[in-house]
Amino acid sequence: MTDPAPVDPAKDAAARAAVALVENGMKLGLGTGSTAKIFVDRLAERVHAEGLDLRLASTSKATADQARALGLVVEELDDLGWMDLTIDGADEVDPDLNLIKGGGAAHLREKIVATASDRMVVVADQGKVVDCLGAFKLPVEVIPFGWASTRTHIERVLTELNMPGRPVVRREKDGQPVITDEQNYILDLDLGEIHDAPALARALNAIAGVVEHGLFLNICQLAIIGRPDGSVVELQREEMQ
Structure with a gap:
């Protein structure tokens, strides 16, 4: 039996x-990703230690499976109604707490859960904090039917927004397209820098075949950024120190 992999201290x-923000009786959204996975582990420890009564919804099948394996009860979002709090990870966090998400191909469900919550809190390490979104490839979930035509529309939008020639690549694993929980494809946009995220979000939303993109704008209220020494910095939307 191998020892478990060491947990990143940040x-x-x-x-x-983030676990300390959870209150008894909450309806809580569980995020997806490496830091969110640790959050679920720590949440389960607290639930079992304190007997917290929580109602939980998950942003992915992977997170739901993890939570249930830890003895937590996960329900359907539609059965819970409105959530008190969602805690999730991010691939990038900018000075206004706008995010890029979707590295784990779960940003559609993540956005649905986050926007069905009173509050969204992001947990991340310092490496996810950026001055300008875009170094991380922007994921766009598209339906498989006509996906190549959808890619062409995206490329045209990028040209109109002064980002011509940027790669738009279907995400694959082992030579096969990555399939999301909703049975869709992911197109990754290698943009470098996104100088007008709202304009890009509006343009992507208007393309037939695009299901959802990984720009989370004005959704996150608080980012908890962990440091290697075990300390954290809490970033509010108006301040990014």
Whole structure:
């Protein structure tokens, strides 16, 4: 039997700080990704230690499976109605707490759960904090039917927004397209920098075949950023110190 992999201290610090925000009786959204996975582990520890009564919804099948394996009860979002709090990870966080998400191909469900919550809190390490979104490839979930035509529309939009020639690549694993929980494809946009995220979001939303993109704008209220020494910095939307 192999020893478990060591937990990243920065991600663990962020996860532990987020768990402290959870109150008994909450309806709570569980995020997806490496830091969110640690959060679910730490949440389960607290639930079992304190007997917290929580109602939980998940942003992915992977997170739901993890939570249930830890003895947590996960329900359907539609059965819970409105959520008190969602805690999730991010691939990038900018000074206004706008995000890029979708590295785990779960941004559609993540956005649905986050926007069905009173509050969204992001947990991440310092490497996810950026001055300008875009270094991380922007995921766009598209339906498989006509996906190549949808890619062409996206390329035209990028040209109109002064980002011509940027690669738009279907995400694959082992030579096969990555399939999301909703049975769709992911197109990754290699943009470098996104100088007008709202304009890009509006343009992508208007394309037939696009299901959802990974720009989370004005959704996150608080980011808990873990540091390697085990400390955290809490970033509000108006301040990014």
